Amino acid sequence: MADLIQRQREISALLQQQNYEAAVQALQPLNYADQARLIQQFPIEDQIELLSGLAHQGLVFEFFPFELQRQLISRYPLRLQIELFDDMHSDDATDLYKSLTDAEQDRIYQQLDQDTQEHLKALSAYAEESAGAIMSSDYVSMPADFTMQQAIEALRHEAHDRETLYLIYVTNDQSQLEGVISLRQILQADRDARIQQVMTKDVVTGWIDEDQESIARKLAEYDFMALPIVDHALRLMGIVTYDDAMDVVQAETTEDFLKASAVSTEPGMSIKKAPILKLYQKRVFWLVILVFGSLLSGLGISYYEDIIAAHIVLVFFLPLLVGSGGNAGSQSATLMVRALATGDVNIRDWFYLLGRETLVALCLGGTMAIAVSILGYYRGDAIVALVLALSMMGIVLLGCLIGMSLPFVLNKLKLDPASASAPLVTSICDATGVVVYLMIASQLLNL
Amino acid sequence: MADLIQRQREISALLQQQNYEAAVQALQPLNYADQARLIQQFPIEDQIELLSGLAHQGLVFEFFPFELQRQLISRYPLRLQIELFDDMHSDDATDLYKSLTDAEQDRIYQQLDQDTQEHLKALSAYAEESAGAIMSSDYVSMPADFTMQQAIEALRHEAHDRETLYLIYVTNDQSQLEGVISLRQILQADRDARIQQVMTKDVVTGWIDEDQESIARKLAEYDFMALPIVDHALRLMGIVTYDDAMDVVQAETTEDFLKASAVSTEPGMSIKKAPILKLYQKRVFWLVILVFGSLLSGLGISYYEDIIAAHIVLVFFLPLLVGSGGNAGSQSATLMVRALATGDVNIRDWFYLLGRETLVALCLGGTMAIAVSILGYYRGDAIVALVLALSMMGIVLLGCLIGMSLPFVLNKLKLDPASASAPLVTSICDATGVVVYLMIASQLLNL
Known part of the structure; x- marks a missing residue:
């Protein structure tokens, strides 16, 4: 890291002397990610000089944050734009290309390599978040009858923009996948053996329209x-590489995470850098929606105003009972959302899980009921203690079942189960909790 | 997938005829992960036969879920145990070895390869969750003066348990890292060039005591x-490979996720398979803790009982106001916890973020205040509307600031910021919300 700062000073000095060639030389020994990190720091004129000077400017530019790529690309001269698109991996090039306006796309497209043109056309067509949209067409393939010697010779001349030389795919003349062989296998097999004798024929594949999360x-x-x-x-x-899979996991998880607390999301949004108004906008929607949930609780309370007025001790326990239901429900919902996301459980498991959840909820409710009835006896009497114990039991049970079922219901409605956020579950459980508590109270206390 | 089921039937039939050799033959063409998946399905006697017959039984056994590895290993015959440990990658072998009892460790240790013994001794010593604890010592290294031709020759004979042949590390005679060269570079460089001429000298490294999350x-x-x-x-x-990094990310995220809804966690716990009592135990702790938060809200309400009795309309709006503060606060806390986890923000950014959060909170509070004051005017009068607007503003602002600060405070107290769960934030915000609302009400309505 210290090296990087020193390197930055050095390059900065060279740029001030307009000695662009030496500045590019000083960048050269770094890896692409660090080159990208340094280049970002400089004004756009210097960025243009540095990127134009580098041999693999596209592979460096890929490491710019996507938002920055979008902002910069149209401000670069057309010649550099073309170089970048031709040099980038096809998956990253496609993402960037799709973010351009139609006019910009037209201006660039005609001047690209034929190869790049074909990749862009093919890859742009796939649905967002599908395997097709994240895959790259820069893989290496070879005929099955190559010998290991021939394979190694061929790999020596593969282009630098192949995603990997370490897995080589074997296809027949209808382009159907017949096998895969790793460079490790190639190196370690006999030089005269043929690929078909060594390759793995039982290949694990992803479908072109499969969800990116499932691929990852x-x-x-x-x-x-x-x-x-x-x-x-x-x-x-095409192929999806492990680094793209990591990015998918990271993005999907952040999305689920924010949804879990009722924040709408946008890929790559930074809470440090996003405009205040955007942050406002991502949060206000759910806050307003949740007001309706709270209004239901309010209505519940007004309906039972008389019983509250008669037994004011009930108000003291209201937040405790209602809150416990919401808390237990949030736990259930989060456990379920996460288990669905990691593939630990499946939508079909719902009935089985409902049974298990009922048992857990009875244990939790039982524990809480004992605790709260002691408090109730102390502050009220035996009847109050009974009201509290029964209510706690019912509220926790209902809360857990609501929390566990909501993700499944959302899924059935073709909505994202991750929208079953803690605040949403809490506000639904609050309203049911108020009603359960005050209903039980009005029955028992008016005996 | 369909193939896998068919393959399972075939092997199952062979096992019933006790034709173990043919069963192993039928497994052979599959990849390690699928071999592991099939072997798990069979009774332990068959597992022993199948694993003993495979050439790389350790690499297959690594794909068993860790819980299962732990349960099975001591039930296998000692000979197979030894074979497995010798064959596994050193990082996986170490994890499993550490889970054995002292007696079991002693019995096995003496019979292992010298190589395996050294790896186990060295790797067992590192702190949990550090780079040392997840790294593997199965990397390939070469002297800097090897030619490409020599390098390729050497790689042909590298052992099958090297994590990767694709990155080769170059060290000096004090074992210090001098450079790294990829197999791609080796293949594509001139055959007579020497490693030192081609290798990358500016190597990005991790520290042995660095946190595993930071490595990932x-x-x-x-x-x-x-x-x-x-x-x-x-x-x-040693080295940490991308697949281990993916596992770290997955595990750490699930932990954060469950903490976000106040569930304690345990690595690899499955909500589908974990015993009911374990699920109960992971949830009850926080539910009981949160009761105290709710009791504070209850105390707040009892303190202002008179003003509530005099203006019963206040109760109707109580859940709405208090809930909105909790919801806004959960949003802030989650945004912050996630941003800390992905490295988007840093503990040092607190003051800057507090400023931004205040602005966002004022916008959110303002919107909600307008909405709630209209409701208040409709159900009460202008004074009630004013009380509601002011309270909403104050409650949302306080909620956001509490939600944003809690992760930082926990971090300063050397606790995990992810413990700033939505339910915890909600219950703190509820208590402050009750006080803010009823204090403002008692001031303005008693004018």
Whole structure:
């Protein structure tokens, strides 16, 4: 890290002397990610000089945060834009290309490599968040009858923008995937053996229209470096690499995380850098929606005003009872949302899980009921203690069942189960809690 | 997937005929993860036969869920235990070894390869959740003066349990890391060039005592396949690979996620399979703690009983006002916890973020104040509307500031900021909300 700061000073000095060639030389030994980090710091004119000077400007530019790529690309000269698109990996190039206006797309497209044009056209067509939208077409493939010697020779001349040389895919003349062989296998097999004798034929693949989260999960489960993506005729269409899978997991998790506390999300939004108004806008929607939940609780309370007035001790316990239901419900909802996201449970498991949840909720409710009835006896009498114990039991049970079911219901309604946020569950449980508590109280206390 | 089920039937039939050799043959073409998945399904006697027959039984056994590895290993015959430990990658072997009882460790240790013994002794010593505890010592290293031709020759004979052949580390005679070269660079450089001419000298490394989360973040940021881990004398100690980093991210995220709704966690706990009592135990702690928060709200309400009795309309709005503060506060806390976890913000940014949060909170509070004052005017009068608007403003502002600060305070107290769960924030905000609302009401309505 210290080195990086020193390097930055050095390059900065060279740029001030307009010695661009030496500045590029000083960048060269760094890895792409660090090159990107340094270049970002300089004014746009210097960025243009540095990127233009580098051999693999596209591979460096990929490491700029996506928001920054979008802002900068149209401010660069057209020549550099073309160089960047031709040099970038096809998946990153496609994401950036799709963010341009139609006019910008048209201006660039005609001047790109034929290869880049084809990749962009093919990859732009896939649905957001599908395997097709995150895959890259820069994989290496070889015929099955190559010998190991031939394979190594071929790999020596593969282009620098291949995502990986370490997994080589074998296809037949209908482009159908027949096998995969790793460079490790190639190196360690006999030089005259043929690929078909060594390759793995039982290849784990992803479908072109499969959800990106499911692709990322498969990669993590098998510890593969890349997953080949096929269409429904089993033709090889592209690959998704482990680093893209990590990005998907990171993005999806942040989304789920924020949804869990009722914040709408946007990929890559930084709470440090996003404009105040955007943060406001991402939060106000759910806050206003949740007001309606609270109004229901209010209505419940007004309906039972008389019983409250007659037994004012009930108000003291209201937040405790109602809050416990909301808390237990939030726990259930989060456990469920996370288990659905990691693939630990499946929508079909609902009935089985409902049974288990009922048992857990009875234990939790029982414990809480004992605690609260002691308090109730101390501050009120035996009847109050009974009211509290019964209410606590019912409220916690209901809370857990609501919390556990909401993600499933949302899923059935084709909504994201992660929208079953703690605040949403809490406000639903609050309203039911008020009614349960005051109903039980009015029955028992008016005996 | 369909193939896998068919394969399972086939192997199952062979096992019933006690034709173990053919059963192993049928497993052989599958990848390690699928082999592991199938073997798990069979009774332990068959597992022993199948694992003993496979060439790389350790690499397959690594794909068993860790809980299962722990349960099974001591039930396998000693000979198989030894084979497994010798064959596994050193990081996985160490995790499993540490889970054995002292007696079991002693019995196995003496019979292991010398190589395995050294790895186990060295790796067992590192602190949990540090780079040392997750790294593997199965990396490939070479002298800097090897030619590319020599490097390729050496790689042909590297053992099968090396984590990767694709990144080769170069050390000097004090074991200090001098550079790294990828197999891609080796293949594509001139055959007579020497490693030192081609290798990257500016190597990104992790420290042996660095937190595992920070290691995983570095790997994701640079898109590296592996990160070399060095001690404070810059000696190369091991590597952490991308698949281990993915596991770390997954585990840490689930932990944060469950903490966010006040569930205590345990690595690898499945809500589908964990015993009911364990689920109960992980949830009851926080539910009981949160009762105290609710009791504070209850106390607040009893203190202002008179003003409530005089203006019963206030009760109707109580859940709405108090709930909105809790909701806004949960949003702030989650945004902050997640931003700290992904490295978007830093503890030092607190003061800056507090300023931004105040602005966002004023906008949110303002919007909610307008909404609630209209309701208040409709159900009460102008004074009630004013009370509600002021209270809402104050409650939302306080809620946001509490939600944003709690993770920082926990961090300062050396606690995990992720413990600033939505239910905890909600129950603190509820108590302050009750006081703010009823204090403002008692001031203005008694004018």
